[in-house]
Amino acid sequence: xxxxxxxxxxxFSLAVLTVSPAPAADDIDGAHAGGIDEYKHTAEIxxxxxxxxxxxxxxxxxxxxxxxxxxxxxxxxACLSCHNKAGEQFLHSIHWKWEYKHPKTGQILxxxxxxxxxxxxxxxNEGMCSQCHxxxxxxxxxxxYQNTGNIDCVVCHDRTGTYYRTPATKGSPACSTMFEGKxxxxxxxxxxxxxxxxxxxxxxxxxxxxxxxxxxxxDLSSVLAAPTKAVDVHMDKDGLNFSCQKCHVTRQHxxxxxxxxxxxxxxxxxxxxxxxRQASSCESCHGNQPHxxxxxxGIKLNGHTDKVACATCHIPEFAKGGVATKTDWDWRTxxxxxxxxxFYLKNYTxxxxxxxxxxxxxKGDFVYGENLKPLYAWFDGTMRYTTIDTKFDPAKKPISIxxxxxxxxxxxxxxWPFKRMHTIQPYDKGNNTLVYMHLWGDDDAAFxxxxxxxxxxxxxxxxxxxxxxxxxxxxxxxxxxxxxxxVAPKDEALKCGHCHSKNGRLAKLAGFYxxxxxxxxxxxxxxxxxxxxxxxxxxxxxxxxxILCRRKVTEHCKEEEA
Amino acid sequence: xxxxxxxxxxxVVIYTRYERFWHWSQxxxxxxxxxxxxxxxxxxxxxxxxTAVKLHTFAAIALILLWIFTTFWNFTTGxxxxxxxxxxxxxxxxxxxxxxxVFFIRLFAVMRYYAYGILKGEDHPHKKTLRRKxxxxxxxxxxxxxxxxxxxxxxxxxxxxLFDLWNGVPNAGLYLTIIAFLHTAAAFAMIAFAVIHVYxxxxxxxxxxxxxxxxxxxxxxxxxxxxxxxxxxxYPERMG
Numbered sequence: 001x002x003x004x005x006x007x008x009x010x011x012f013s014l015a016v017l018t019v020s021p022a023p024a025a026d027d028i029d030g031a032h033a034g035g036i037d038e039y040k041h042t043a044e045i046x047x048x049x050x051x052x053x054x055x056x057x058x059x060x061x062x063x064x065x066x067x068x069x070x071x072x073x074x075x076x077x078a079c080l081s082c083h084n085k086a087g088e089q090f091l092h093s094i095h096w097k098w099e100y101k102h103p104k105t106g107q108i109l110x111x112x113x114x115x116x117x118x119x120x121x122x123x124x125n126e127g128m129c130s131q132c133h134x135x136x137x138x139x140x141x142x143x144x145y146q147n148t149g150n151i152d153c154v155v156c157h158d159r160t161g162t163y164y165r166t167p168a169t170k171g172s173p174a175c176s177t178m179f180e181g182k183x184x185x186x187x188x189x190x191x192x193x194x195x196x197x198x199x200x201x202x203x204x205x206x207x208x209x210x211x212x213x214x215x216x217x218x219d220l221s222s223v224l225a226a227p228t229k230a231v232d233v234h235m236d237k238d239g240l241n242f243s244c245q246k247c248h249v250t251r252q253h254x255x256x257x258x259x260x261x262x263x264x265x266x267x268x269x270x271x272x273x274x275x276x277r278q279a280s281s282c283e284s285c286h287g288n289q290p291h292x293x294x295x296x297x298g299i300k301l302n303g304h305t306d307k308v309a310c311a312t313c314h315i316p317e318f319a320k321g322g323v324a325t326k327t328d329w330d331w332r333t334x335x336x337x338x339x340x341x342x343f344y345l346k347n348y349t350x351x352x353x354x355x356x357x358x359x360x361x362x363k364g365d366f367v368y369g370e371n372l373k374p375l376y377a378w379f380d381g382t383m384r385y386t387t388i389d390t391k392f393d394p395a396k397k398p399i400s401i402x403x404x405x406x407x408x409x410x411x412x413x414x415x416w417p418f419k420r421m422h423t424i425q426p427y428d429k430g431n432n433t434l435v436y437m438h439l440w441g442d443d444d445a446a447f448x449x450x451x452x453x454x455x456x457x458x459x460x461x462x463x464x465x466x467x468x469x470x471x472x473x474x475x476x477x478x479x480x481x482x483x484x485x486x487v488a489p490k491d492e493a494l495k496c497g498h499c500h501s502k503n504g505r506l507a508k509l510a511g512f513y514x515x516x517x518x519x520x521x522x523x524x525x526x527x528x529x530x531x532x533x534x535x536x537x538x539x540x541x542x543x544x545x546x547i548l549c550r551r552k553v554t555e556h557c558k559e560e561e562a
Numbered sequence: 563x564x565x566x567x568x569x570x571x572x573x574v575v576i577y578t579r580y581e582r583f584w585h586w587s588q589x590x591x592x593x594x595x596x597x598x599x600x601x602x603x604x605x606x607x608x609x610x611x612x613t614a615v616k617l618h619t620f621a622a623i624a625l626i627l628l629w630i631f632t633t634f635w636n637f638t639t640g641x642x643x644x645x646x647x648x649x650x651x652x653x654x655x656x657x658x659x660x661x662x663x664v665f666f667i668r669l670f671a672v673m674r675y676y677a678y679g680i681l682k683g684e685d686h687p688h689k690k691t692l693r694r695k696x697x698x699x700x701x702x703x704x705x706x707x708x709x710x711x712x713x714x715x716x717x718x719x720x721x722x723x724l725f726d727l728w729n730g731v732p733n734a735g736l737y738l739t740i741i742a743f744l745h746t747a748a749a750f751a752m753i754a755f756a757v758i759h760v761y762x763x764x765x766x767x768x769x770x771x772x773x774x775x776x777x778x779x780x781x782x783x784x785x786x787x788x789x790x791x792x793x794x795x796x797y798p799e800r801m802g
Contacts, residue, residue, distance in 0.1 A: 296615075296616055296619055296620070297612065297615075297616065299726075300615065300726075302726070303725065303726030303729075306729065306730075408735050409735065411730075495610065495611070495612060496610065496611035496612035496615065497610050497611035497612065500602075500611040501604065501611065502604050511735075512735050513735065513738050513739040513742055515602055515603075515742065516602055516603070516604050516611050517604070518742075519603060519604065519746065520743065520746075523743065523746060523747055523750075524603075524605070524746075526750070527746070527747070527749075527750030527753075527754075528750075530750055530751070530753075530754040531750065531753050531754050531757060533754070534754045534757035534758050534761075535757055537758075538757060538758065538760075538761035541676075541761070542761070542764070544681055545680065545681060545765075548681045548682075
């Protein structure tokens with residue numbers, strides 16, 4: 001197994017992506033830092049400055065919210081006693097269902113079953129992963145998705161910033177220290193201070209997808225809790241200060257915007273006058289012809305909107321503002337121990353000075369990147385997944401966890417920016433499928449605590465009732481994440497020449513003619529031969545004239561202008 | 563028109579003010595379009611792509627306007643006849659075939675002159691007159707310029723410029739590729755033409771004679787008695 005190859009690649013990537021100063025010695029070795037602290041940061045969202053509520057009701061005055069409440073479910077009961085349609089509405093939300101039947105491919109997607117190339121699967125690890133499911137008591141796969149009593153209202157609606165969630169089950173003793181020392185939740189205070197979700201509410205999960213700050217998406221990090229204009233023009237804390245719902249329009253608890261099925265192009269635009277469409281596209285606010293037509297440039301830019309997504313030019317870089325994203329992950333090295341205990345290394349210092357873990361016994365090696373240029377591809381909006389049931393040919397690695405189609409000819413496609421995640425992760429060598437790993441649990445098979453991958457996979461597959469050959473290997477995978485956040489100020493948008501040049505950002509995008517990039521070498525050759533041929537003939541003719549003139553063969557040259 | 567035996571050389575303004583304005587502004591625009599165009603093509607990298615697009619487009623619009631005016635001017639003044647090299651050849655039998663023959667004899671004479679005669683100090687076979695300011699080779703070259711290279715450039719250029727208006731038609735990408743190819747090919751031809759054209763300006767009595775003539779408009783031409791009398795009476799300012 002070419003571990004050294006990965007390490008070299010990792011070192012090389014590090015050298016390219018960042019100059020990372022050596023962290024302090026006590027940061028490097030986490031063996032005695034107190035076991036596993038995964039996801040601790042999800043409970044570290046700071047309290048909000050309470051903004052004046054625009055609501056017509058003061059919740060602190062309601063007798064239903066006087067308390068006392070012993071648990072979240074009691075708060076939920078109180079909420080639903082007035083908001084008598086909210087429970088039923090929320091049961092249809094992806095935030096609750098964790099399941100999505102793709103309208104075009106028919107694939108059953110969603111966190112409930114999917115395998116990704118980060119921590120790979122929530123299936124079988126619900127006790128941990130449901131920390132980011134807006135539900136209480138979600139301990140295993142057979143959770144009751146019809147019981148409105150288990151809805152967690154306050155994770156999205158808390159305005160005090162004091163609410164936090166902990167895993168639904170304890171997990172291995174090695175993980176037991178994760179949420180030690182937190183203040184108990186003041187349920188009455190939380191219940192009486194509910195309101196519309198802020199970026200911090202959504203961010204408490206979405207900023208930490210993939211198991212840490214900005215790990216998964218690259219364009220969704222804790223920086224967006226209070227970003228500057230340079231990081232994101234819309235969420236600029238001193239400017240527009242948009243909440244997530246400004247774009248992810250939410251009605252009856254159904255939120256617009258999905259990376260399973262995106263509108264790669266939104267031909268409807270702003271819709272009818274005064275309408276706020278339930279669409280999270282740029283066009284739903286800015287229209288299809290967003291550039292001012294006060295000059296040639298605006299007209300020309302508007303001419304691009306049929307083929308180039310807004311994000312392609314307007315998000316020139318992602319993982320901005322000092323928080324890095326993971327770009328490579330190698331599960332092969334997971335499970336190394338020091339003195340019989342798991343440990344971590346922090347060899348990456350990101351822009352905001354925080355040291356990030358580059359190795360963890362529970363997960364393997366990682367490479368980080370910041371201020372990254374996206375990958376560009378034609379995208380028709382439809383994501384197709386390699387699920388746990390998909391058989392693949394290992395020779396055709398890297399295997400795309402999600403893939404998409406798109407071309408210049410397809411009117412539904414546009415050029416989109418992506419983050420591409422590369423991972424080397426376990427798969428079933430006999431059946432050529434991805435595998436479920438059992439990471440979290442207080443049993444002797446959970447990888448986090450026992451560090452036996454063979455056992456964790458066998459357990460994970462058996463628990464899910466999936467066929468498993470009993471032999472696992474490792475395979476390279478890619479996943480693709482459309483970049484839509486961290487929209488730059490307009491003067492930082494890509495310039496024409498970033499793409500319209502020979503080695504520009506779209507150098508590898510084939511199938512269409514692009515001025516400045518494309519041409520015909522032989523036409524250029526013929527053209528320049530004609531031009532330099534004409535110059536050569538002229539020079540030769542001029543020399544002949546000059547020589548013959550000097551030899552006084554010709555008469556003309558001696559004549560002066562009359 | 564019957565041959566008039568008595569002809570004499572006179573310095574006459576043969577290129578009118580508008581004609582000279584047309585020539586020089588067209589020359590400037592073509593060089594500017596070539597410069598910005600080859601920036602767009604990626605052959606030279608002295609301008610940002612966006613800047614090059616802007617300048618190239620505005621220069622193209624200016625040139626199209628100039629050509630619209632000039633076409634109008636050419637037809638109202640009758641100057642268009644200068645660009646049809648066979649048109650004013652009158653032969654005794656009045657047949658077109660004979661006119662073509664005469665034209666090709668003259669063309670060969672001019673080609674022979676530039677290839678050989680000029681080096682030996684021969685006189686130019688073409689004597690400039692008011693009716694024929696251009697020699698046969700020049701006429702043919704300008705005709706090529708005006709009906710092949712020029713239109714190939716502006717036709718493809720306008721279609722290229724208006725891509726956003728027709729990009730919805732099926733196979734628009736393929737058509738754009740073809741348009742881009744033709745536009746590039748015609749641009750190379752235009753520059754090759756301009757190189758030869760500039761060099762040819764040095765083949766006059768002195769290397770700068772033709773250029774001066776194109777600036778001042780004055781050239782020595784052979785005038786018949788009738789033409790001379792007409793100019794002296796009606797246009798005394800054109801007589802040098």
